[in-house]
Amino acid sequence: MSRLNWQKSTFSEEASSCVYVAVASNGKVRLRESDDPDVILSTTRASLRAFIRGAKGGAFDRIQEGGA
Template sequence: MSQLTWQKSSFSTHQDTECVEVATGLDGTVHLRESDRPTDVLTMTPTRLRVLLECVKADGLD
């Protein structure tokens, strides 16, 4: 995973230390992490990411 190019959320400022970062693997997988915990990475397919985002938007997480 060290070869991934991470991008910070556009809602983060340059000084933010707690922001979501995303990277795409060569195999098409999507990787998410919190910038203050860079070794904890969620890896999923684009389809699973879409389902996760839909659930978050619908306030479906406890």
């Protein structure tokens, strides 16, 4: 696996709670958090774009902690 070029989100203000993103050579988007960098999520650009659009539009505002 090639080395990823991780970029820190500009919205990550505290060093202990940063979100990083990288694009793999196969075009997949990788996401990780600074507090558990060994856990890496993988998605497509289109899926990430749809998720961000939904989050900005309030689609997840009613999600409760611990809910299924």
